[in-house]
Each structure stands twice: as C-alpha cells, then as structure tokens.
Amino acid sequence: MSATDSFRLGVLVSGRGSNLEAILNKSREGYFARLQVACVVSNRPSVRALDIAAEHGVPGFTVLPRDYPRLDSYESEVERVFNDHGVNLIALAGYMKIVGPHLLKRYMERIVNIHPALLPSFPGLHGQRQAVEYGVKLSGCTVHFIDAGVDTGPIIAQRAVPVFDYDTEDSLSDRILVQEHQLYSESLKRITEEKWEIHGRIVRFL
Ligand code: GRF
Numbered sequence: 001m002s003a004t005d006s007f008r009l010g011v012l013v014s015g016r017g018s019n020l021e022a023i024l025n026k027s028r029e030g031y032f033a034r035l036q037v038a039c040v041v042s043n044r045p046s047v048r049a050l051d052i053a054a055e056h057g058v059p060g061f062t063v064l065p066r067d068y069p070r071l072d073s074y075e076s077e078v079e080r081v082f083n084d085h086g087v088n089l090i091a092l093a094g095y096m097k098i099v100g101p102h103l104l105k106r107y108m109e110r111i112v113n114i115h116p117a118l119l120p121s122f123p124g125l126h127g128q129r130q131a132v133e134y135g136v137k138l139s140g141c142t143v144h145f146i147d148a149g150v151d152t153g154p155i156i157a158q159r160a161v162p163v164f165d166y167d168t169e170d171s172l173s174d175r176i177l178v179q180e181h182q183l184y185s186e187s188l189k190r191i192t193e194e195k196w197e198i199h200g201r202i203v204r205f206l
Pocket residue numbers: 015016017018019020093094095114115116177180
C-alpha cells in the first residue's frame with residue numbers, strides 16, 4: 001500500500017450506523033488526509049444509517065438481497081454502485097451479512113470490519129453477550145481485514161475495555177462502542193496514510 005494513494009470509502013451497513021456516523025464526523029472535521037466517504041450501501045430498507053449518510057451529504061443506496069437470485073448477483077449490484085462512486089476501500093459498519101466470494105475477490109485486502117470483541121475470542125454474533133457469559137475480565141473491539149471466514153481476517157488494531165462482575169450485554173456493549181467509534185477511524189487513517197503489508201496473518205506497518 002502506497003502512502004500516496006487516495007481512498008474512496010464505500011460503507012456497507014444494515015442498521016443503526018453509529019460507527020458510520022463516527023467516521024463521517026471525523027471526516028467532516030478534516031481528520032482524514034487521504035480518505036473520503038464516497039457512498040453508503042445498506043442491505044436493509046429504511047435504516048438509520050442511511051439517514052446519517054443523507055445528513056452528511058453522502059449518497060446512500062439500498063440493495064436488497066431478496067431482489068437477486070443469488071449472493072453473487074446481489075454482490076455484483078453492490079459492486080456496480082461502488083464502481084459508480086469510485087470506491088477502492090470498503091468498511092463494514094454493522095453489516096449483518098457474510099461477504100461472499102464476489103466482493104472478496106474484487107476487493108482483496110481492501111475490506112475492513114469492526115468486531116465488538118477481542119478476536120479470536122467471541123467471533124460471530126453477539127460478541128459482547130458471549131464475553132459476559134464466559135466471564136472474561138477483559139474484552140474490547142477489533143478492526144480487521146476480512147477473509148472468507150467469520151471474523152478471522154488479519155488484525156489491524158485492537159482496544160481493550162474491562163468487563164465488570166455486574167456487566168450486562170448492554171452495559172458492556174456501551175463501553176465497547178465508545179472505543180469502536182475511536183478505533184475504527186484511527187485504523188482507517190492508518191491504513192490510508194501509512195505504508196503497510198500483510199504477511200500471512202500479520203498486518204505490518206512499515
Ligand atoms: C457494532 O457493535 C459493530 O462492532 C458490530 O455491529 C455493531 C454496529 O453498530 N459489527 P452500528 O450500526 O455501527 O451502530
């Protein structure tokens with residue numbers, strides 16, 4: 001990755017959009033030197049994330065998987081929207097769908113995700129609930145590139161938060177979310193402004 005590239009970010013969402021909002025707020029403040037949010041695509045209709053995109057003047061689109069016969073054809077349409085907006089980096093922000101081979105191949109090492117646990121612990125759904133139920137004393141969030149597995153790709157950054165004895169899924173989620181909102185933008189800034197390489201599972205900043 002060359003530090004002179006400029007990046008147009010496509011954001012995939014499914015719901016609330018608080019991570020999208022944090023990224024857009026940072027963008028508005030001029031935090032990113034080489035990154036612009038180009039468009040937002042939701043796989044669910046009428047979600048708050050699309051309102052947030054509109055509030056920031058970013059084009060938002062809904063592409064419903066049920067309108068397409070196969071995952072590939074759904075993802076081809078998502079790709080078409082991204083192509084129309086010059087997207088060369090993708091952020092998953094509460095995107096509640098597995099990314100299939102079509103997008104993975106097209107955007108190899110160019111799709112990042114945030115997960116609300118310290119991977120490889122507690123992948124998949126409800127990372128915060130899994131952490132509370134397991135009784136760990138430390139959890140957090142992970143920003144990583146995606147690969148064909150569920151939350152298994154090379155790790156870009158992690159941040160830890162304490163888990164207290166009286167925590168519930170909601171209280172831990174709130175504590176982690178504060179860190180998510182910082183870590184996602186910090187990670188996007190690093191991968192768009194610094195040089196890095198991926199060696200096996202290791203993301204190495206040069
Ligand atoms: C976040 O907790 C994120 O880590 C997970 O889904 C949630 C999305 O929240 N992948 P939001 O839509 O960004 O508010």
